[in-house]
Amino acid sequence: MTDNLTKPPFDLASPPEDPPEACVDPVMWATARELLAEHEPVDGYCESCETTEFPCAGRSLADQGLQTSCGVRAPMWDFWTHLMQVKAEHAEH
Ligand SMILES: [Zn+2]
Numbered sequence: 001m002t003d004n005l006t007k008p009p010f011d012l013a014s015p016p017e018d019p020p021e022a023c024v025d026p027v028m029w030a031t032a033r034e035l036l037a038e039h040e041p042v043d044g045y046c047e048s049c050e051t052t053e054f055p056c057a058g059r060s061l062a063d064q065g066l067q068t069s070c071g072v073r074a075p076m077w078d079f080w081t082h083l084m085q086v087k088a089e090h091a092e093h
Helices: 026-038 057-069 077-092
Strands: none
Touching (some): 026 077, 057 077
């Protein structure tokens, strides 16, 4: 397993519902945490993706959102950063 990213400041296998101290974007954390809950496998099966592959696409994306919210440079960093910008703009209008 190659791991050249900074280690996330929380347990990726079971991230807490509340953002950890290292979290710099609580809204992003909450959004990613919600996504992760939807892709929580039951007996190794993700009902949202209908797959036994783990992590499934949604779970993998959520994992990276959690890491991005804690300042970890995950591969989907850009996606999450832009998503939060769109959300913030909607909240303003
Ligand atoms: Zn899934």
